[in-house]
Amino acid sequence: MERLGVGIGWRPEIAEAVERMPGVDWVEVVSENVCPGHPPGSLRRLRERGVTVVPHGVSLGLGGAERPDERRLGALAERAEALGSPLVSEHIAFVRAGGAPTASPWLEAGHLLPVPRTRDALDVLCENVRIAQESLPVPLAVENIAALLAWPDEELTEGQFLYELADRTGVRLLIDVANLHTNHVNRGEDPARALAELPLEAIAYVHVAGGFERDGVWHDSHAHPVPRPVLDILADLASRVSPPGVLLERDENFPEPAELERELGAIREVVEPGRTSAVRRPYEAVRAPGRAGPAAEPARQRLALAQTALLSALVAGTPVPEGFDRVRMGVQARALASKRADVVAKVAPELPVLLGEGYRAAFLAYARGCPMSGGYRQDAMDFAASLLLAGRPDDPAVRRALREWWLERSGLAPRSRRPAVRVARAARRALLRR
Numbered sequence: 001m002e003r004l005g006v007g008i009g010w011r012p013e014i015a016e017a018v019e020r021m022p023g024v025d026w027v028e029v030v031s032e033n034v035c036p037g038h039p040p041g042s043l044r045r046l047r048e049r050g051v052t053v054v055p056h057g058v059s060l061g062l063g064g065a066e067r068p069d070e071r072r073l074g075a076l077a078e079r080a081e082a083l084g085s086p087l088v089s090e091h092i093a094f095v096r097a098g099g100a101p102t103a104s105p106w107l108e109a110g111h112l113l114p115v116p117r118t119r120d121a122l123d124v125l126c127e128n129v130r131i132a133q134e135s136l137p138v139p140l141a142v143e144n145i146a147a148l149l150a151w152p153d154e155e156l157t158e159g160q161f162l163y164e165l166a167d168r169t170g171v172r173l174l175i176d177v178a179n180l181h182t183n184h185v186n187r188g189e190d191p192a193r194a195l196a197e198l199p200l201e202a203i204a205y206v207h208v209a210g211g212f213e214r215d216g217v218w219h220d221s222h223a224h225p226v227p228r229p230v231l232d233i234l235a236d237l238a239s240r241v242s243p244p245g246v247l248l249e250r251d252e253n254f255p256e257p258a259e260l261e262r263e264l265g266a267i268r269e270v271v272e273p274g275r276t277s278a279v280r281r282p283y284e285a286v287r288a289p290g291r292a293g294p295a296a297e298p299a300r301q302r303l304a305l306a307q308t309a310l311l312s313a314l315v316a317g318t319p320v321p322e323g324f325d326r327v328r329m330g331v332q333a334r335a336l337a338s339k340r341a342d343v344v345a346k347v348a349p350e351l352p353v354l355l356g357e358g359y360r361a362a363f364l365a366y367a368r369g370c371p372m373s374g375g376y377r378q379d380a381m382d383f384a385a386s387l388l389l390a391g392r393p394d395d396p397a398v399r400r401a402l403r404e405w406w407l408e409r410s411g412l413a414p415r416s417r418r419p420a421v422r423v424a425r426a427a428r429r430a431l432l433r434r
Contacts, residue, residue, distance in 0.1 A: 004245025063115035065304035116151035141204035146182035152323025159197025172204035185218035205245030348380035
């Protein structure tokens with residue numbers, strides 16, 4: 001496996017700082033935020049200096065019941081080729097559920113949700129990973145996620161689940177030690193046991209990130225300094241195997257560049273060369289990559305029904321499935337709605353400006369009765385439409401401004417100021433509706 005070194009997650013807000021940071025060996029970029037034909041100038045300059053760029057996907061949903069979407073796989077492959085990347089990464093999670101197998105509408109989580117550690121889910125995940133591997137031009141690494149919830153009646157520990165996944169598919173692993181800490185606080189899982197059970201030689205790289213604890217729940221925020229317990233788990237991992245790469249993630253609440261450099265320095269101190277590299281359980285794939293057998297359709301059907309029931313309870317207010325912690329389900333549901341409000345405010349910044357202090361309360365009220373069925377941009381449009389249909393906001397001037405905003409974005413092309421063009425487009429829309 002190619003050695004990556006120590007790196008940092010590239011984000012537009014810290015692009016200039018990352019370019020100036022000494023000793024950054026590589027960067028990781030959220031794949032969905034990059035246009036293959038027009039990568040940001042900062043990424044181009046880093047590439048020209050020989051800095052490795054790795055695309056990190058968030059929307060494939062490899063742990064979902066459906067097979068990976070060809071369009072999303074193609075987009076990830078495009079970005080890997082455009083950036084000259086040695087590998088790509090995604091998550092062991094599901095992000096949507098529903099559709100034909102469940103006779104229910106598609107629901108989007110807008111978040112990475114945990115896969116049940118069962119044989120059914122493992123069979124489906126292995127086939128989905130194999131499909132992805134065959135579609136990508138470079139190796140794939142998959143990441144363990146943080147979770148507030150635990151599925152009932154799980155059959156495998158996290159380490160066993162990851163070991164079998166790597167053993168059956170040859171896929172590489174992206175181990176997030178911050179997520180191991182999160183699952184320790186939220187679900188009582190022992191990070192040391194997970195590391196002892198992992199196929200350590202399958203590790204492609206490692207994530208390190210910060211978070212915070214509130215009311216006994218650890219939130220993997222990526223917006224706070226890396227705490228000591230996370231560095232301790234990294235040290236435990238580094239005592240077992242020398243990871244090819246380690247990356248600091250920061251997505252919000254960016255500190256001064258000097259603070260990020262100090263965090264990178266702390267990570268280097270933990271993983272510096274010369275540490276013991278005694279792998280306790282050597283990884284030897286018993287099958288060549290891509291040889292995992294197809295998952296039986298009944299397994300996909302059972303997984304689809306279970307994931308849809310869970311997601312519907314979280315975003316549509318349906319009853320909590322049997323065996324789940326109702327308190328944790330409530331915490332997760334509120335967190336998903338809050339995240340929706342935050343992301344919609346970013347992709348449609350005009351909405352909080354137009355609605356002022358009432359934006360958040362209005363959006364959360366909308367989210368309780370309207371699950372997200374498309375992306376965040378569509379969510380913003382649907383939210384605005386729901387307000388207008390209800391005759392809101394109360395202020396006529398604000399309502400007119402919101403209507404103009406919605407009309408400007410709801411057509412196939414921007415609205416023209418020329419009356420003749422506007423009449424023609426209105427007539428065309430009327431014909432299309434008929």
